[in-house]
Amino acid sequence: MFNSDLLRREAIQGYLFILPWFIGFLVFTAGPLTAALGFSFTDWNGVSALEWIGFENYIQLFTRDTRFWQSLKVTLIFTFFYLILNLIIGFALALVMNQPVRGMRLFRTIYYLPAVLSGVAVAVLWSFLFHREFGALNWLLSFIGIKRIGWIVSESWALPSIIIMELWRVGSTIIIFLAGLQGIPPELYEAAEVDGANRRWRLWSITIPLMSPTIFFVLIVGFINTMQVFTQAYIMTRGGPNYATYFYSINLYETTFRELRLGYSSAQAGVLFVIIFIITLCILWVSRYRVNYELV
Amino acid sequence: MQNHLLTYLVLVPGALLFLYPLLWMLSTSLKPKHQIFTYPIEWIPDTWMWSNYGEVFNQVPFLTYTINTAVITVIGVVGTLFGSSLAAYGFARFRFPGKDALFVLMLSTMMVPIWVTLIPSFLMFRWFGWLNSYLPILVPAFFAQPFYTFLLRQFFMTVPIDLEDAARIDGANRLQIFLNIMLPLSRPALATVAIFAFFFYWNEFLLPLIYIQDQSKFPISVGISAFVSEYRSDFALMMAASGMALAPPMVVFFLAQRYFIQGFVLSGVKG
Numbered sequence: 001m002f003n004s005d006l007l008r009r010e011a012i013q014g015y016l017f018i019l020p021w022f023i024g025f026l027v028f029t030a031g032p033l034t035a036a037l038g039f040s041f042t043d044w045n046g047v048s049a050l051e052w053i054g055f056e057n058y059i060q061l062f063t064r065d066t067r068f069w070q071s072l073k074v075t076l077i078f079t080f081f082y083l084i085l086n087l088i089i090g091f092a093l094a095l096v097m098n099q100p101v102r103g104m105r106l107f108r109t110i111y112y113l114p115a116v117l118s119g120v121a122v123a124v125l126w127s128f129l130f131h132r133e134f135g136a137l138n139w140l141l142s143f144i145g146i147k148r149i150g151w152i153v154s155e156s157w158a159l160p161s162i163i164i165m166e167l168w169r170v171g172s173t174i175i176i177f178l179a180g181l182q183g184i185p186p187e188l189y190e191a192a193e194v195d196g197a198n199r200r201w202r203l204w205s206i207t208i209p210l211m212s213p214t215i216f217f218v219l220i221v222g223f224i225n226t227m228q229v230f231t232q233a234y235i236m237t238r239g240g241p242n243y244a245t246y247f248y249s250i251n252l253y254e255t256t257f258r259e260l261r262l263g264y265s266s267a268q269a270g271v272l273f274v275i276i277f278i279i280t281l282c283i284l285w286v287s288r289y290r291v292n293y294e295l296v
Numbered sequence: 297m298q299n300h301l302l303t304y305l306v307l308v309p310g311a312l313l314f315l316y317p318l319l320w321m322l323s324t325s326l327k328p329k330h331q332i333f334t335y336p337i338e339w340i341p342d343t344w345m346w347s348n349y350g351e352v353f354n355q356v357p358f359l360t361y362t363i364n365t366a367v368i369t370v371i372g373v374v375g376t377l378f379g380s381s382l383a384a385y386g387f388a389r390f391r392f393p394g395k396d397a398l399f400v401l402m403l404s405t406m407m408v409p410i411w412v413t414l415i416p417s418f419l420m421f422r423w424f425g426w427l428n429s430y431l432p433i434l435v436p437a438f439f440a441q442p443f444y445t446f447l448l449r450q451f452f453m454t455v456p457i458d459l460e461d462a463a464r465i466d467g468a469n470r471l472q473i474f475l476n477i478m479l480p481l482s483r484p485a486l487a488t489v490a491i492f493a494f495f496f497y498w499n500e501f502l503l504p505l506i507y508i509q510d511q512s513k514f515p516i517s518v519g520i521s522a523f524v525s526e527y528r529s530d531f532a533l534m535m536a537a538s539g540m541a542l543a544p545p546m547v548v549f550f551l552a553q554r555y556f557i558q559g560f561v562l563s564g565v566k567g
Contacts, residue, residue, distance in 0.1 A: 013390060016386075017390065023439060029408060032414075099300070231501045235524065269414070269415075273412045
């Protein structure tokens with residue numbers, strides 16, 4: 001009796017501590033999410049009467065809206081290449097930086113610094129760096145014989161430009177990987193060395209398997225954030241040239257705040273949620289079979 | 297030895313590349329107008345135009361933008377620490393029915409794109425009469441954010457429980473224990489969350505873009521965005537403005553690098 005009383009008190013106190021989160025969840029997430037689902041079946045500009053149109057928004061989205069498909073294509077291509085490159089470069093640099101050489105603290109500081117810089121100011125800075133005639137990037141490339149590239153004003157280079165700009169901020173990935181690398185017990189490498197394993201073998205059979213939880217963590221968090229990229233394209237290209245950087249979020253912004261088609265943009269946002277949800281679950285599912293948690 | 301040489305061969309040019317954009321920003325911001333559009337690039341200004349920085353304040357109310365950003369950032373950080381640490385303590389130290397399910401629910405809300413809740417939230421805040429104020433940006437901060445809650449919970453769980461037990465025997469209630477024992481012991485983790493939240497609110501763009509109409513209420517991000525569309529070719533001023541916007545995050549980074557790195561360690565390794 002005494003015991004169950006205590007347990008009940010503990011439960012009530014626990015609920016009280018998480019209550020602010022739960023209220024926030026209902027008011028700022030669950031409520032709006034439900035409302036958005038409802039809006040997605042309507043035609044509405046925010047002022048006139050709501051008109052129920054069933055699945056019409058979704059039908060139009062999937063069958064007649066080329067802008068939507070373009071935005072989805074741009075976003076998926078961007079996300080794919082950015083995530084892969086970020087992973088490879090971040091991992092490689094972490095391996096290099098995990099060595100005990102002089103001045104490593106300074107190197108780490110320099111590589112991490114851009115990771116804390118983001119948003120509008122960075123996009124403005126890179127806009128001029130990418131300037132075709134007077135930008136510092138083309139100037140630098142001219143020394144290795146590369147002719148002027150149009151970067152953000154070129155239809156084929158605009159998306160790679162934004163990927164390059166984002167890779168400048170690979171520092172956060174380096175930090176996470178470095179922390180993971182430093183958690184690997186050195187005995188494992190010593191044992192492998194005794195067994196005569198070479199460098200490559202050690203990388204593939206010790207380092208990468210033991211780092212797999214970290215790799216998947218970086219992948220999942222990166223994926224969710226990258227699918228929603230907005231500021232960079234809004235500032236640098238406004239989705240252009242010719243829709244080359246027309247990200248999903250740019251399309252959502254246009255539909256919501258310029259065209260005021262709130263029902264239609266709710267359907268678009270819902271589709272984005274479903275895509276993020278499904279792909280995240282897929283990555284989690286793969287990680288259950290690929291990740292080696294036992295040794296960590 | 298040969299190994300180390302190879303390491304430097306990678307790291308030194310890489311470091312220069314990472315610094316390159318910032319050097320470019322600094323150099324451009326100090327150049328006179330005629331020197332900006334020259335090719336080949338002249339990196340050292342003929343005359344050091346420190347006045348470019350002052351000029352930004354003449355063209356736009358940059359001081360107001362900075363104060364607004366500081367207000368948003370400070371309240372945002374305080375709110376984040378408040379809500380997230382409460383929830384994190386609840387998840388870390390109490391047994392109650394449905395805890396695991398609620399925790400998973402909280403983590404899964406990280407998958408909800410901001411765009412999904414944006415329109416209904418906008419309508420709700422309009423109904424509250426909160427448009428053109430910071431309330432839509434700041435009030436949600438006080439209701440716990442999943443990622444930071446997760447981070448703090450990870451840390452709270454590493455704190456030995458003995459101290460709390462001792463305080464309980466002395467008759468302290470759970471709120472007192474949380475405030476007087478757990479929070480002081482968790483200073484490094486709280487500092488980490490504070491720094492992440494600082495960067496987040498300092499750079500926040502989409503929400504103020506949508507909710508704030510008066511120029512006098514703009515944060516730096518929206519202010520620069522408006523400035524850029526007006527003075528698109530005045531790169532010296534744009535770089536000076538960007539430099540001033542990026543300086544506070546850089547200072548915070550240099551002062552608190554340790555906590556910043558620790559945050560990633562907490563989030564990544566045991567994730």
